[in-house]
């Protein structure tokens with residue numbers, strides 16, 4: 001009995017000793033955390049973080065929303081700590097265009113903010129920080145890829161192909177709508193996502209993705225003839241390809257945001273890492289197959305044969321001067337691109353071009369249905385450029401004349417930007433707004449806050465595309481950031497605007513669009529990209545057709 005109680009006492013003592021020890025460790029950690037926090041150099045206003053987890057606001061998904069709330073308390077520049085556990089990161093949030101000059105410096109070579117993310121083990125593991133464009137932290141290879149890809153994306157030959165391709169795909173979509181019946185409701189968000197998937201796939205890889213066809217198929221209205229038209233195996237394979245390209249992006253974010261030890265320790269994370277790495281391996285092989293197939297076509301082409309202007313062909317022939325607009329400047333510029341670099345660029349351009357353009361188009365439609373006067377002016381412009389003939393062929397040159405349509409896209413994107421945060425990281429110590437920063441500091445530019453800032457815009461809450469008509473100079477520098485800005489500005493800007501304007505013409509010169517719910521807000525979910533969840537519409541043939 002005595003022995004028993006001695007053991008109990010011993011254990012109890014031990015437990016209480018252990019708890020006291022643990023408490024002491026935690027207390028020491030908390031005290032040193034707040035000591036370091038309150039005595040930090042170069043303090044910036046911001047909410048006080050918790051030890052280990054940082055600021056709880058940063059766990060909310062809609063970052064620009066909580067950043068806007070904090071801005072009201074702390075001003076146009078504030079700091080928060082995010083990431084949690086062993087990887088707490090300081091983020092400096094900026095909500096005023098006048099503070100973005102250094103961050104959005106357009107120089108490709110003399111730039112102290114060349115990176116988008118800080119060093120990141122997960123992105124290294126995905127092999128993303130040394131290749132491609134979006135997450136590349138190696139300035140030399142980023143610059144090379146950016147120059148080559150932007151030359152291809154901006155080559156008139158490529159842009160003309162994009163116009164033709166948009167017109168052809170729109171015809172295909174119209175056929176499906178006709179079969180469904182115009183009296184039925186359509187979820188435009190889903191249709192546009194499929195439309196842009198097909199469009200980007202064919203433009204980049206010269207391969208059909210059958211995304212529109214598959215969507216139509218899921219609506220269960222496919223008839224025998226349709227099925228005979230397509231080979232089911234090819235379709236299944238392309239559906240897998242499209243889904244895996246999306247998962248590739250999911251994999252990048254998962255590896256970027258999940259510390260290595262959490263990926264290794266938690267069984268669910270271990271499983272997810274394994275599955276995502278298998279997806280990446282499958283995709284790598286698939287895209288390499290496509291690249292080799294394209295190479296064979298190029299090698300077997302006769303000397304006078306005109307090659308397709310898809311991105312893959314353009315990237316594989318950069319040193320062959322295919323396009324007169326593809327002017328060569330330095331020897332480095334025309335270095336052939338390795339298969340692996342072509343592959344990374346292909347992933348990123350497909351990933352960057354689908355959701356962004358389709359979401360933006362949905363927001364344009366939402367605003368046009370709510371502002372009939374703006375729609376009327378747009379129709380006048382379309383008629384002025386293309387006449388009354390609704391089958392008038394669209395050309396790159398004629399689309400470039402649609403200034404009011406472009407003003408609508410700008411104004412919609414000002415009020416409802418598709419990408420709501422821009423990321424930059426300093427390469428060396430620097431200073432902004434009188435605050436000093438060390439190298440490797442993460443900056444976040446709050447796009448909606450800048451685009452609604454009363455010191456940059458008159459009556460910022462009013463929807464008025466005319467603010468962009470002929471008065472471009474009066475827009476404050478870096479106050480319109482829907483494609484980002486500076487050296488890392490969106491590479492697909494020209495292509496996206498061209499596709500959006502072409503779609504506005506193709507849709508509105510023949511149809512009118514009504515929203516099923518005219519009183520509800522736009523249904524969207526927000527992370528870095530504002531994703532349109534649903535836009536239920538009725539598409540009606542115009543009376544004049």
Ligand code: HEM
Pocket residue numbers: 133134135146153348349350352353354356357360418419422423481482483484485486487488489490491492493495496497
């Ligand atoms: C309406 C459609 C689009 C929107 C709103 C959009 C928006 C953006 C934004 C905000 C950025 C970040 C820029 C920055 O950090 O300053 C970006 C980067 C990028 N976008 Fe887009 N984008 C669109 C379409 C496209 C398309 C069609 C492509 C390719 C075909 C594309 C390819 C890229 C690439 C490669 C980058 C990374 C550039 C770099 O880091 O150097 N985007 N885009």
